Amino acid sequence: MSKSERKITNCYTCLECKLCKNISKRKFESGDCVFQNTGKCSECDGDLIVTMIFGEIIE
Amino acid sequence: MDFTSFDLGEFFGIGDDFLSEMMMLIWILPIIIFVFYGQRIQLIISSNEIKKDIDKLEKFKNDSRQKLIHYIKNTLNPKDDPVKKIDSFLEYFTIMPVDLDPNGIIPKINHLVHSREDFTRLQVKSLFNEISDFELTKVHNLLEIATSLQLFHKITRHLYLTAKKQKNFPLILPLQMMIPFIMEEANALKDAVESMKNGQPMGDGIGPMVVGEMMLAVSKQNAAFETVWAKSEYEGRELLLVKAEGPNATVGRPGEAIENIIPQKKPDLIIMIDAALKLEGENSASIAKGFGAAIGGIGTERFKIEEVATKNNIPILAIVVKQTIKEAITLMSEDIAKQAKSVKTQIHEMIEENSKSGQTVMIVGVGNTLGISQ
Numbered sequence: 187m188s189k190s191e192r193k194i195t196n197c198y199t200c201l202e203c204k205l206c207k208n209i210s211k212r213k214f215e216s217g218d219c220v221f222q223n224t225g226k227c228s229e230c231d232g233d234l235i236v237t238m239i240f241g242e243i244i245e
Numbered sequence: 246m247d248f249t250s251f252d253l254g255e256f257f258g259i260g261d262d263f264l265s266e267m268m269m270l271i272w273i274l275p276i277i278i279f280v281f282y283g284q285r286i287q288l289i290i291s292s293n294e295i296k297k298d299i300d301k302l303e304k305f306k307n308d309s310r311q312k313l314i315h316y317i318k319n320t321l322n323p324k325d326d327p328v329k330k331i332d333s334f335l336e337y338f339t340i341m342p343v344d345l346d347p348n349g350i351i352p353k354i355n356h357l358v359h360s361r362e363d364f365t366r367l368q369v370k371s372l373f374n375e376i377s378d379f380e381l382t383k384v385h386n387l388l389e390i391a392t393s394l395q396l397f398h399k400i401t402r403h404l405y406l407t408a409k410k411q412k413n414f415p416l417i418l419p420l421q422m423m424i425p426f427i428m429e430e431a432n433a434l435k436d437a438v439e440s441m442k443n444g445q446p447m448g449d450g451i452g453p454m455v456v457g458e459m460m461l462a463v464s465k466q467n468a469a470f471e472t473v474w475a476k477s478e479y480e481g482r483e484l485l486l487v488k489a490e491g492p493n494a495t496v497g498r499p500g501e502a503i504e505n506i507i508p509q510k511k512p513d514l515i516i517m518i519d520a521a522l523k524l525e526g527e528n529s530a531s532i533a534k535g536f537g538a539a540i541g542g543i544g545t546e547r548f549k550i551e552e553v554a555t556k557n558n559i560p561i562l563a564i565v566v567k568q569t570i571k572e573a574i575t576l577m578s579e580d581i582a583k584q585a586k587s588v589k590t591q592i593h594e595m596i597e598e599n600s601k602s603g604q605t606v607m608i609v610g611v612g613n614t615l616g617i618s619q
Contacts, residue, residue: 197445197576219492220446220617221457238585239446239616241576 195241205232214239284414291414291421295405298424302398305435309391310335312438316387321380323372334368334388335395337361355545365389379444382471382494383615386441390434397431433571440576441494446616448572448581452518455588456488456610457619465619468505472497473619479593481602485510491614499540499609500549507553512607514600515554515561516592519611520581523567530580531567532587534595539563540611559607562599564591574613 197214201224208229218224222236279286310331317327339361342353362385369384370376376384401420408417440447446454460475468474468487477484485506489497503515519539523529538550538561554561566584592608600606 195576197440197443198579200582214443214445216443218616219444220454221461222492222618238579238582239577240579240582241440241445242579 194244196244197239197241199236200238200240201234202237203227203230203232203234206230209237285412288408288412288414288417291417292405292409295401295417295420295424298428299398299402299405301428302394302401302431305431306391306394306398309387309394309435309438312442313384313387313391316442317372317384321373321376321384324374325372327372330368330372331388331391334365335392337365337392351545351548354543355549358543358545379493383441383444386494386613386615387438390437390441394431394434397427401427430570433569433574436571437574441615444492444494444616446577446582447574447613448566448568448577449520449574449612450577450614450617451520451566451581451585451588452610452612453488453491453614453619454582454610454617455518455585455592456486456608457491457614457617458585458589459484459608460486460488460619468502469498470501471495472499472502474502474506475619479596479606482596482600483510483605484596485512485605485607486610487607488610488619489612489614491617491619494613494615496542496611496613498546499611500546503550503607503609504553506607507557507559510605510607511557512559513604514596515550515559515607515609516595517550517561517563517609517611518588518592519563519565520568520573521565522573523569527567529568529572530578530584532584532591533565533567534591535563535565537561537563539565560599562595564588564595 198211199214199218201210201212202208206227206229208227218236218239220236220239224234224236226232227234314328314331317323317331339357342350342357344350365385365388366381369381369388372384401424404420405417408414408420437447459477460473463475463477463486465473465475471490471493472487473490474485474487477486487499487502487506489495489499506512515538517539519541521533521539523531538547538554540547540550550561553559566581566588568578568581572578572581596606
């Protein structure tokens with residue numbers, strides 16, 4: 187297996203609270219989509235919005 | 246060491262005895278072989294390398310087909326066994342219009358492309374009792390990936406086998422030159438299957454991602470098939486925002502949408518945001534600004550945009566995010582995703598520099614909007 191084929195990509199979802207601007211990152215879950223409202227912020231009860239979904243390559 | 250008695254004949258093995266004659270044969274024989282059979286030897290070496298790539302292409306083709314069937318059977322609950330229908334879709338071909346007289350060819354290509362899309366959509370729909378637009382567009386895209394890989398494999402195999410059959414070395418040269426590019430695209434398509442199945446955004450989605458964010462707080466209207474638009478405001482300018490309808494796996498029909506909006510709203514400036522293939526040596530996720538319609542594809546959508554902009558004397562500016570073909574069609578990288586904020590800042594700068602308060606600016610986010618809503 188070549189080096190490039192051994193790379194694993196992990197997908198993450200970035201969440202931002204619209205109120206306190208707190209940013210968190212978690213593993214991608216099926217059904218996530220960018221700009222989706224995923225619930226309430228645990229800190230301030232503001233709306234949590236998905237701001238980014240991206241892949242990180244692990245060698 | 247004494248070099249004065251150096252014997253050239255002795256050095257090359259040419260002497261009087263039997264051994265020397267044999268040595269001469271060893272020198273001359275390969276020359277004769279290469280004169281008469283050189284091309285064949287090159288053909289064997291080149292074709293062995295190409296054969297390895299063709300085997301890879303066959304594996305990619307089979308894997309993508311298998312993954313599509315597995316996805317439909319295990320995730321989407323089809324009416325019947327989809328294998329036969331999928332195999333028949335994979336064999337569909339498109340005959341491009343005659344271009345001997347190119348005048349008026351764009352509407353013909355446009356009609357052909359739309360007919361093909363509509364037909365495939367109907368065929369995919371017929372596999373299920375009920376299917377959401379999100380899943381429908383995903384299956385449609387997965388089918389396109391499998392069809393493209395099938396086509397790559399078929400064409401490469403045809404050229405390879407023809408060259409071998411006719412023992413024609415020059416025939417294999419163009420294939421040898423093209424195969425690295427074909428393999429790069431095939432590798433990207435193979436890797437795109439997984440993120441497509443999961444509904445994750447791809448690098449090409451950077452344009453819709455930027456415009457989608459600008460659309461968040463305003464109401465959206467239908468602009469064309471699978472394309473939405475919304476009105477917004479920035480520093481006294483009216484903004485007309487256009488993008489494909491997310492989070493479906495579609496690029497929409499931005500050309501048609503712009504054609505529909507321009508007669509009503511008459512914008513003073515069009516700004517297009519898209520992903521662009523980076524040149525070797527350029528940094529991935531770098532941003533570049535320029536002039537003209539930033540949109541890929543077969544060319545029909547770009548033609549429509551250029552046509553309507555020229556008729557109405559509207560300048561078109563473009564912002565592109567550079568990436569490789571693999572980055573463009575597989576899961577969006579962190580570097581590209583993080584450029585969304587910077588692109589938005591550059592849009593604002595472009596608006597301020599190129600329009601006055603009270604004017605209207607149209608902003609078009611071009612690309613596949615899979616996993617990106619608005």
